[in-house]
Amino acid sequence: QVQLVESGGGLVQAGGSLRLSCASSRIMFRVNTMGWYRQAPGNQRELVASITSGGSTNYADSVKGRFTISRDNAKNTVYLQMNSLKPEDTAVYYCAQYAYGSSRPSYWGQGTQVTVSS
DSSP: OOOEEEEEOOEEEETTTTTEEEEEOOOOOGOOEEEEEETEEEEOOOEEEEEEOOOOOOEEETTTTTEEEEEEEGEEEEEEESSSGGGGEEEEEEEEEOOOOOOOOEEEEEEEEEEOOO
16 A cells, blocks of 8 residues: 655745655655646646656656656655746646556545646
8 A cells, every 4th residue: 555645735926936745655665656747627637747766757848947856765755846837837736656667657646736826
């Protein structure tokens, strides 16, 4: 059983910054790819960023250059640093953990709301 606990969501002004955190209960956290997804009302859930156990990262084109995903394996935590936020970044953000060797998430966090005001 894996639990993902997210924190750091909130309300910020356009151009501001926010950092999301996600802590995993998995003991062997370091072997898992982690990701951040988001879903805005009326939209599909989309991948924002992912990071492999080796530290390789992937970003959606819409956030490239503004968002940074990172991980601290000692803390079983993945982060999403969001800079230069735009109103279109407003969404519920979900932490996700991938099974080893899988290209799809196996576990999801509860979601945290990020609202960017104009």
